[in-house]
Amino acid sequence: MTVIFRCDARSQGEDFSHFWEHTVGSGHATLALRADWQAQMRRAHDELGFRHVRFHGLLDDDMGTLIDQDDQPLYSFFNTDQIFDFLLSVGMRPFVELSFMPTMLSSSGQIIFHYRANVSAPKDYDQWSALISKLVAHWVDRYGEEEVRQWFFEVWNEPNLEAFGSGKQEDYFKLYAHTARAIKSVDGQLKVGGPATAANAWIEDFTAFCANNDLPVDFISTHHYPTDAFGQPGDDTETQLSKSTRSALRDEARIARDQAGDRPLYYTEWCTSSNPRDPMHDQPYAAAFIVKTVMEARGLVQGYSYWTFSDIFEENYFPSQPFHGGFGLMNLHGIAKPAYRAFELLHGLGAEILQMDGNHPTVDAWSVRDGHSTSVLISNFALPRRPIKDETVHVELLNAPVPAIATIRRIDDSNANARALWETMGRPDYLSPAMADELHAVSAMRAEHLPVFWSDRGLEFDVTVPPLGIAAITLEFASLA
Incomplete structure (x- = not known):
């Protein structure tokens, strides 16, 4: 038939803004110092139109942002500057995820990922606030107010999951309060938001907390994957997806859009699945999913950040196999996957x-x-x-x-x-x-x-x-x- x-x-x-080009995801901040990462980032900007990039671990010890030197705090913003200088040089900007905890400020040894990111709360919130205000003030001084006002400051990553901290609202809300006030103390027009949660969590509670405590919140951010909350514990990815619904991400975005009210809504992670070793990431399945999902999200979000643009990625370990089911639109060698070509088609559409x-x-x-x-x-x-x-x-x-x-x-x-x-x-x-x-x-x-x-x-x-x-x-x- x-x-x-x-x-x-x-x-x-009707107007058709390219909202999905606002931001794209990467993995770990230090990867942005690699020449191959930078080459792929430049290409993703030039060919796919991405304008911001978001990654974890800007405050991790391997970035040197804050370390303990003879029991004294040593601030070094050189590596962050190298990354941001590069991004601006190719026409991109950072979507700044403020994570994770420098060991010097950590209240525990809770870590995650191959690169051992510390995800505990700060043991001293005044020192945490000092770090944030010093860092943001440095960026304003280096790049100028008008430039940094076009960035986005997102507090933490998926705080509702115990893997990234306590998983408790009150702990995240306290962290957000100190962080947001520190940012606004530098310049009241800088944009700060959250709750950066997995699976649309906490949005209404977060906005209520900010309203009740006179806290700034310039945008709402959250994440969703089509594998979230589908299937049973132990199910493989294919089984989870088979139990999902065909327009799951559109339906979730509608809920989040209603909960966010009149604030801009940014999904700072989404993908065909949350599995970092899913063969379907490399196959035409991902391209068909991307096209349908993006086209269904129009009118619901201001940004829709695909996770991730490259297989240069190391949460589990740094891979070597050319096609290993990584999240990236390009593989390690910069070879475009069908998913990359889907975004190329989308970029070529009119308005x-x-x-x-x-x-x-x-x-x-x-x-x-x-x-x-x-x-x-x-x-x-x-x-x-x-x-x-x-x-x-x-x-x-x-x-x-x-x-x-x-x-x-x-x-x-x-x-x-x-x-x-x-x-x-x-x-x-x-x-x-x-x-x-x-x-x-x-x-x-x-x-x-x-x-x-x-x-x-x-x-x-x-x-x-x-x-x-x-x-x-x-x-x-x-x-x-």
């Missing part, structure tokens, strides 16, 4: 979305206008273990003129899928330069001519989209007037 979607090409559209009529259990379609061109984006997505098959999609653009150019690009098992070629190579643990070049080449999308039929009514075309596939059609017109 043919799936039909219909759109009036001359209709008035005016049109009403598209049609409905199907696995197929979604959107039409976005950009001057004299119109893009039609089609995805065929289902959760694991759910029915899905090849679908023939018939698109009608009513009142459209004859296009000068009609092209199609695809992401699926046979297109822009470098991991599939790596598997035919025998899944080598390390790549030769020639192998890397071949994988780079096959990761690219190809623009091919698309036959269309035009009549006085408008234009029509048919596209077959395989399971977990994406088709992006670009129509160039001499004029839409």
